[in-house]
Amino acid sequence: MIRALAIGFLIAVLLAALLPARYEKQFRDSPNAGPSRQFPLGTDDLGRDRLSRLIYGTRVSLLLATAAALLSCAVAAALGGIAGLGIADTVIVGAADLFLSLPWLFLLLMVRACLPLNVSPMVSVTITFLLLGALGWAAPARVVRAAVRKLSVSDFMLQARATGCPQWRLLWRHLMPNAMPILLAQLWITIPAYVLAESTLGMLGLGVMEPLPSWGNLLRELEGGGIAGHPWLLAPVLLLAAVVGSFQAVVEREDYSV
Amino acid sequence: MTRSLLQLRISVEYARKRVLNDVSLEVAEGEILGLVGRSGEGKSTIALSILGLLALKGGRCEGEILYRDWDLLKLHPREMRRLRGKDIGLVPQSPLAALNPNVRLGSQLKEAWRAHERGEPDWKPLLESVSLPAEESFLRQYPRNLSVGLAQRFLIAMAVLHNPSLLIADEATSALDTITQAEILGLFRRLNQSRGIAILYISHDLASVASLCHRVAILHQGEIVECNSVDEVFLNPQHPYTKQLIDAIPQLPTVGASAMESGLARR
Numbered sequence A: 001m002i003r004a005l006a007i008g009f010l011i012a013v014l015l016a017a018l019l020p021a022r023y024e025k026q027f028r029d030s031p032n033a034g035p036s037r038q039f040p041l042g043t044d045d046l047g048r049d050r051l052s053r054l055i056y057g058t059r060v061s062l063l064l065a066t067a068a069a070l071l072s073c074a075v076a077a078a079l080g081g082i083a084g085l086g087i088a089d090t091v092i093v094g095a096a097d098l099f100l101s102l103p104w105l106f107l108l109l110m111v112r113a114c115l116p117l118n119v120s121p122m123v124s125v126t127i128t129f130l131l132l133g134a135l136g137w138a139a140p141a142r143v144v145r146a147a148v149r150k151l152s153v154s155d156f157m158l159q160a161r162a163t164g165c166p167q168w169r170l171l172w173r174h175l176m177p178n179a180m181p182i183l184l185a186q187l188w189i190t191i192p193a194y195v196l197a198e199s200t201l202g203m204l205g206l207g208v209m210e211p212l213p214s215w216g217n218l219l220r221e222l223e224g225g226g227i228a229g230h231p232w233l234l235a236p237v238l239l240l241a242a243v244v245g246s247f248q249a250v251v252e253r254e255d256y257s258v
Numbered sequence B: 001m002t003r004s005l006l007q008l009r010i011s012v013e014y015a016r017k018r019v020l021n022d023v024s025l026e027v028a029e030g031e032i033l034g035l036v037g038r039s040g041e042g043k044s045t046i047a048l049s050i051l052g053l054l055a056l057k058g059g060r061c062e063g064e065i066l067y068r069d070w071d072l073l074k075l076h077p078r079e080m081r082r083l084r085g086k087d088i089g090l091v092p093q094s095p096l097a098a099l100n101p102n103v104r105l106g107s108q109l110k111e112a113w114r115a116h117e118r119g120e121p122d123w124k125p126l127l128e129s130v131s132l133p134a135e136e137s138f139l140r141q142y143p144r145n146l147s148v149g150l151a152q153r154f155l156i157a158m159a160v161l162h163n164p165s166l167l168i169a170d171e172a173t174s175a176l177d178t179i180t181q182a183e184i185l186g187l188f189r190r191l192n193q194s195r196g197i198a199i200l201y202i203s204h205d206l207a208s209v210a211s212l213c214h215r216v217a218i219l220h221q222g223e224i225v226e227c228n229s230v231d232e233v234f235l236n237p238q239h240p241y242t243k244q245l246i247d248a249i250p251q252l253p254t255v256g257a258s259a260m261e262s263g264l265a266r267r
Helices: A002-017 A050-084 A089-101 A104-114 A121-135 A138-152 A155-162 A167-203 A215-225 A231-250 B043-051 B077-083 B105-114 B124-129 B148-159 B178-195 B206-212 B230-235 B240-247 B256-266
Strands: B004-014 B017-028 B032-036 B059-067 B088-091 B166-170 B198-203 B215-220 B223-229
Touching: A002 A050, A002 A231, A050 A089, A050 A121, A050 A138, A050 A167, A050 A215, A050 A231, A089 A138, A104 A121, A104 A167, A121 A167, A138 A167, A155 A167, A155 B088, A167 A215, A167 A231, A167 B105, A215 A231, B004 B043, B004 B198, B017 B032, B017 B043, B017 B198, B017 B223, B032 B043, B032 B178, B032 B206, B043 B059, B043 B088, B043 B166, B043 B198, B088 B148, B105 B148, B124 B148, B148 B178, B166 B178, B178 B198, B178 B206, B198 B206, B206 B230, B215 B230, B215 B240, B223 B230, B223 B240
Parallel strands: B032 B198, B032 B215, B088 B166, B166 B198
Antiparallel strands: B004 B017, B004 B059, B215 B223
């Protein structure tokens, strides 16, 4: 039930994110307006419609997080896969452990701070995408490595070898179909993690740059106690929490209780 | 004397620990040789050594394994791969674990065929020869839909797909209930008689060995302690370990002796 609701909600958010939204249009007559029929979530300092910005920001955040998750899972599949097969295992596992031992968020902040800050919105999106994609491979790579290792010594792989199956078909027909669900699960749990990471970077001004909206830079409005008397400013926070929660709720959980 | 098909003399180490010490075995063309020993004595190690797959388990094999005119230990990996499945088939211990859980039976059969041949043959005669349903719907199933007995028949079908000269049955009946076990033993006997396939039947179960094999080799502490015809080993065991194994065969409390006799007579 909760799972169906979560799936429904995510689909609704995805569809809503595709609605036309003039995120950059300024209504100079009514800056800082409260909710009204014309502006359901009011307008910001520059007179831009908050709802339009939220809709477009959802599109930017989800797209960016998904693309970055695809990138890091592709890296994880490649590195974890070859390590699992016993090639350069020590080096790859060592590198993954090194990455995992660093506090991820601080690493993100540090690397981002080293890169140019005064850049165009599209460049900022690209930098955030590459940053998340390149720094997040370690955890999924370890999972993929463990899975490939387990699969490659499994009975059915041994049996396939005993039938004379050539090496590449062994990988393509026997290993891949069994490693794929594990990789897809990693992809699915990486997306909400990256949504949160992008929001954190954005809120600190290190993510997607204005005027392009994202959940991260929409949260900047909450800085300095702007929330008092303006509860509608919480809309991006609620949406963020609901989407991240829904991603988690979609994953099927094993019941370990006895 | 029939021609020798397989002749081996090997020593095997795992991480510098020797598990097989100068073990010699010989299987003649069309013969069923039983290899008996307790769990962990290195029976499966011999099977993996013959198939050239010991390195997967981190083992190192020395000596020679003569199969027809080739020394398998000196064969190029590519040639060894061509031999596996085509000339030497393997029937494993755990049938359900030995089938790829995410691939349909038909595709697995096709995969095993394509490892050595092109195209796709008619599966019907093959499936019928191992008493499996020959319908299309059977081949569309996944391994999880099979019972252990059906899965083992399917694996035997896969192992004899290319009409090999030697079949290695590594504890192939150990995981089966007694009725299914008897059926599978009957199937081995039939394949041996109709196609002349030699079988290296590895087992810890002496009773099944007695009902199937022509000769028995007893493996104990990394060495072959006795190798002789089934009658000789069962009626006149030489080594104390062999006697211990025979004494350990479970018997029904009252009808034990007569059941044992009729079992031997049936063979």
